[in-house]
Amino acid sequence: MNILDTIIEHKRKEVAARKQQTAYKALEATAAFQQPVRLLSASLEQPGSTGIIAEFKRKSPSRGFINKDADVTAITEAYTKYGAAALSVLTDENFFGGAAADLITARKNDIPILRKDFIVDEYQIVEARSFGADIILLIAACLTPAEVERLALFAASLGLETILELHAEAELEHVCDATKIVGINNRDLKTFSVDLERSLKMAEKIPADKIKIAESGIDKIEDILLFRRNGFKGFLIGEYFMRQENPPVAFADFVSRLKKEA
Numbered sequence: 001m002n003i004l005d006t007i008i009e010h011k012r013k014e015v016a017a018r019k020q021q022t023a024y025k026a027l028e029a030t031a032a033f034q035q036p037v038r039l040l041s042a043s044l045e046q047p048g049s050t051g052i053i054a055e056f057k058r059k060s061p062s063r064g065f066i067n068k069d070a071d072v073t074a075i076t077e078a079y080t081k082y083g084a085a086a087l088s089v090l091t092d093e094n095f096f097g098g099a100a101a102d103l104i105t106a107r108k109n110d111i112p113i114l115r116k117d118f119i120v121d122e123y124q125i126v127e128a129r130s131f132g133a134d135i136i137l138l139i140a141a142c143l144t145p146a147e148v149e150r151l152a153l154f155a156a157s158l159g160l161e162t163i164l165e166l167h168a169e170a171e172l173e174h175v176c177d178a179t180k181i182v183g184i185n186n187r188d189l190k191t192f193s194v195d196l197e198r199s200l201k202m203a204e205k206i207p208a209d210k211i212k213i214a215e216s217g218i219d220k221i222e223d224i225l226l227f228r229r230n231g232f233k234g235f236l237i238g239e240y241f242m243r244q245e246n247p248p249v250a251f252a253d254f255v256s257r258l259k260k261e262a
């Protein structure tokens, strides 16, 4: 069993247990559930957007702890202030050290927020909305095309946008009308190896009307410029900022250098 299978097996149990604890009705009664959603698509298409989706991430299966005691308030505030197009907040506890509470805290920032987790069930999408998320992630490697379509339509019915994550050409069949935003993961979730060239090659096969996002392993201005030249609008970056001594300063510096290049 690879890491993704392990995570999904654990996730199904977790979701079944949480469904017993908190009813759909209770999630729907939260204040966040009634609030308007901020659109990632609009943010990425805004002229002059950095396109950076800055991720709050304490640890990962590939790296172990990156920033164990990171302060979600300080870091997400700084990312917002210094020009992130959106935030991504890990809510998976077991494998990524995340928490729903991190997302709820990050919600104080008025920009689109991605609930970064492994979604296999509608219940997690209702949760996402109740935590204040604007966007969900659907990972092709752990869903069938029919499941992707069903979950993306369900998310849309709650006003949420979906990023469909691909990492192999075989997954292109998961792209559908309900998935307007497509992320290509530069990191293979099974082997953890990062390959930007593979993503660029795959991008050519993605329908032109989709908004493309490059995910993982991005740590240079040149990476962003390369992806931009190839039609990408979004860049999901976690570890590079989170592993710095001072993520807010590193982020501000990166954005100021990016703006000079563009």
Ligand SMILES: O=P(O)(O)OC[C@@H](O)[C@@H](O)c1c[nH]c2ccccc12
Residues within 6 Å of the ligand: 055, 057, 116, 117, 118, 139, 165, 185, 215, 216, 217, 218, 236, 237, 238, 239, 240
């Ligand atoms: O920390 P990085 O290498 O900058 O990567 C961020 C993000 O792309 C990565 O966390 C990620 C991409 N897809 C995922 C799916 C689940 C969990 C995490 C991820």
